[in-house]
Amino acid sequence: IKRRSKGxxxxxxxxxxxxxNYAKDKNADIVICxxxxxPLIKKNSSxxxxxxxxxxxxxxxxxxxxxxxxxxxKNAGQIxxxxxx
Numbered sequence: 001i002k003r004r005s006k007g008x009x010x011x012x013x014x015x016x017x018x019x020x021n022y023a024k025d026k027n028a029d030i031v032i033c034x035x036x037x038x039p040l041i042k043k044n045s046s047x048x049x050x051x052x053x054x055x056x057x058x059x060x061x062x063x064x065x066x067x068x069x070x071x072x073x074k075n076a077g078q079i080x081x082x083x084x085x
Contacts, residue, residue: 012038
């Protein structure tokens with residue numbers, strides 16, 4: 001039900017917008033948050049925002065930051081395939 005609520009989605013975006021404005025004021029490039037129950041990625045000209053959603057939802061979601069600094073949100077059950085050269 002919470003995922004289908006338009007009010008909840010508006011709140012998630014409000015949280016994201018506030019966090020992005022705060023990050024811009026503090027000269028931050030990336031914001032990583034969680035627990036809005038809605039995984040979300042937003043970007044503007046100066047800030048990238050990542051919200052993990054909720055780790056207790058099914059499927060749960062989480063943030064991965066690789067060695068190059070790239071940030072992605074994944075769902076539990078996703079398997080990363082690695083190949084050796």
